[in-house]
Amino acid sequence: xxxDDARYKILKKLEANPAISQRQLAxxxxxxxxxxxxxxxALIDKGLVKAKNFSKSQHKRRYLYLLTPQGIDSKAxxxxxxxxxxxxxxxxxxxxxxxxxxxxxxxxxxx
Numbered sequence: 001x002x003x004d005d006a007r008y009k010i011l012k013k014l015e016a017n018p019a020i021s022q023r024q025l026a027x028x029x030x031x032x033x034x035x036x037x038x039x040x041x042a043l044i045d046k047g048l049v050k051a052k053n054f055s056k057s058q059h060k061r062r063y064l065y066l067l068t069p070q071g072i073d074s075k076a077x078x079x080x081x082x083x084x085x086x087x088x089x090x091x092x093x094x095x096x097x098x099x100x101x102x103x104x105x106x107x108x109x110x111x
Contacts, residue, residue, distance in 0.1 A: 002042050006031070008078040010039055014049060014065045015075065021062070040065065048074050 009029055013020060020028075026036040043049040048071035051063040067075065 002039050004078055004081060006039060007043070008075065008082050010036075010043065011048065011067060011071060011075040011078065015067050015072075018064045018066050019062070020065070043071070047071070 006029075010025065013025055013028060022036050022040065023033055025031075025040075026033045029036070031039075040049065040051070044051055047068055050066045050068055052066060053063060
């Protein structure tokens, strides 16, 4: 259930803001709170993220989500795969746009 894209986006958000709440993470990524909770638990179980309580927080349920060294390595690998996939999508879209433009130009009446 935890896709590479979801894992990448969650790790990226956590690295940028370790104090982010699950609710805010869910909102930012367009996922349900339940799915975020499930994904975070899976990342913790895999040793990619460590959850630490805020020691001085008034909200005892607040956590810092810290990437472990293994989590940082995993994020780097996911970033490379994500970038490779997005570049391939970009190239395919660019070629499709060029083809459509050529078709439109070929069908234009001269004037």
